[in-house]
Amino acid sequence: MDTSETExxxxxxxxxxxxxxxxxxxxxxxxxxxxxxxxxxxxxxxERVKRINRQKKKLVAKKGQEHLQNQAVVDHRKVQIETM
Structure with a gap:
């Protein structure tokens, strides 16, 4: 112990x-x-994961709706061609 230390x-x-x-x-x-x-x-x-999942669901729904619309156009064209 250093002697310079005081109590x-x-x-x-x-x-x-x-x-x-x-x-x-x-x-x-x-x-x-x-x-x-x-x-x-x-x-x-x-919350971030939930938000991303909601966005994915919206995107899938939008893509599905677009697909249905495109399919309706194709079906309509088929009907037009068949009636000609």
């Missing part, structure tokens, strides 16, 4: 437990904040 520089055992408790509380708070951020990220990701 004031040495942390008293009761003060040590106080600092340890503060460090544990800070760690717990940081972990809680980390968990909250992860939950927020998961919620954002879930």
């Amino acid at each position: 004031k520089e040495i942390i008293h055992p009761t003060s040590q437990s106080k600092y340890i408790k503060q460090a544990k509380n800070a760690t717990s708070k940081a972990n809680a904040e980390k968990q909250a951020l992860n939950a927020i990220r998961e919620k954002i990701e879930l």
